[in-house]
Amino acid sequence: MRRSPTVLAGGTVVAVAALVLAGCAAEPATTHGGTVSGPSAAQAAPTDLADRLAARARTLSGVTDATVERPSGRPRVVVVNDATRGAQGTAELVGTLVAEAADPSGTSATTDPEVPEIWVAPTTPAGADVRVLAWTPTGDATTGPAGVPLASEAMRAAYRLALTPGVVGVRADGTGPVEVAVARASDLVPVADVARANGMPVERVTVRGGGKSLPVADAPGHATVDAGARWADDPDAxxxxxxxxxxxxxxxxxxxxxxxxxxxxxxxxxxxxxxxxxxxxxxxxxxxxxxxxxxxxxxxxxxxxxxxxxxxxxxxxxxxxxxxxxxxxxxxxxxxxxxxxxxxxxxxxxxxxxxxxxxxxxxxxxxxxxxxxxxxxxxxxxxxxxxxxxxxxxxxxx
The missing domain is CATH 2.60.40 (Immunoglobulin-like)
Structure with missing residues (x-):
C-alpha cells in the first residue's frame, strides 16, 4: 500500500458534518484497551489495523485516549488530546500513525476498506464537542519542510475554534464547510469574527440546538486601516x-x-x-x-x-x-x-x-x-x- 506520513492539508477541501454525526447505517462499535462494544462487536477483530493504531496512539505523548468506531464503511480511529496542543502539533502526531498504517497484505490504502480514517477530538476546559477528520487514505497528502505533516484548514479551524469563548461544537468530516455551534446568540458575532479574521472554511455559525444563526459573510466588518493616513494635530477635531x-x-x-x-x-x-x-x-x-x-x-x-x-x-x-x-x-x-x-x-x-x-x-x-x-x-x-x-x-x- 501507499505509505504517507501526512494528514489532509494545504489545498485539500476538508468539511463538516452535522453537529450530531449521522447517516451511519449502524450504531458504531468502539474498542478501547482491547474491549469491543456495539452491534458489530462479534465481527470486530481486537487485533486488526484500527485496533493496533488506537493502541499505538495511546502511547504517544499528548494523547488522552484513542478509540475505534465501526460505522458502515471504513473504521475510524478517534484520537483525543488537549486542544492546547494545537493543530500543527496534532498533525505531526497523526503523521506518526499514518506512517504506521501499512496493510501487511500490501493492498493499496486507497482501495483497502480496512485501512481506517483518523479523526481527532480535542478537549477544552469548557467542554466543547469537537470532531474533525484528520486523515483518510483516499485523500491527497501535503507536507511542509523536511516532510513534516501540515494540518488541514479544517484542523486549524477546529483547534482554534475549540479555544474560542462561546463555542460548544465543531464538526468537520470532509464533505462541506466546517460547522460551528455556539452557546448563545451573543456569541454569534465574536465567533464569526474569529472565523473571518483567520480565513477559516466556515460559512455559518449557529446557536446550539439549531437556533439562530449568522453567516460569516454577514457579520459586521472591521474598518479598513489606511497605513498612509496623514496624522495631524487638528485643534478643531x-x-x-x-x-x-x-x-x-x-x-x-x-x-x-x-x-x-x-x-x-x-x-x-x-x-x-x-x-x-x-x-x-x-x-x-x-x-x-x-x-x-x-x-x-x-x-x-x-x-x-x-x-x-x-x-x-x-x-x-x-x-x-x-x-x-x-x-x-x-x-x-x-x-x-x-x-x-x-x-x-x-x-x-x-x-x-x-x-x-x-x-x-x-x-x-x-x-x-x-x-x-x-x-x-x-x-x-x-x-x-x-x-x-x-x-x-x-x-x-x-
Missing amino acids: SACRPADLDLTLVGQDAGLGHRALVVGATNASDAPCALDGYPEIGFATLTHAKLDVQVSHGNSYMAQDPGAHRVVVPPRGRALAVVSWDASSTAPDSTGHVPATTAEVRLAVGPGAPTTTRPVTSIAPEPGAVSDPPTDLDLLAGGHGTVTAWAPGTSHFG
Missing part, C-alpha cells in the same frame, strides 16, 4: 465617539519572560477625531468568567508609555496601545489544578465608554505562518498588567 471607533486586538509579542498585547482603535468615520488618555482593559476566561487582573498605566519592559496626550486620529487611522505583563506559569499546581488563562479581552476606549469583547483567537496569524498562533494569554487571576496611553499607529510599537 471633536472627541471620538464610541460609534466612530473599531476596537480590535492587533497582535502579541514576547521577550525574556515578558508579554505584550497590542490593541487598536481605528477611526471608522469620515472625519478626524481625538483620543486622550488610556484604554480600559479587562480579561476573561474561556467560559466568559471575569479574571481579577489589576491594570496600571505606565512604562514596561515591552513598551514605553508616551503618557496621556491628545491624539487626533485621521479617517481610517488606527491608534494603538500596549498591554504588558510578566509571564506566569500555567502548569498544574500540586493538587492538579490548572489555572484559567485569558481567552477574551474586554476593551473600552476610556473610562465609562462602552466595552467591546474580543476573543484572543480573533488575532489573525501572520501571512504564511505554519505554526499555530496563540489562542490564550498567560495572564491569570491575581496578575498585574501595565497599559500605555493611546498613540498614533505610526509609533515605534506599531
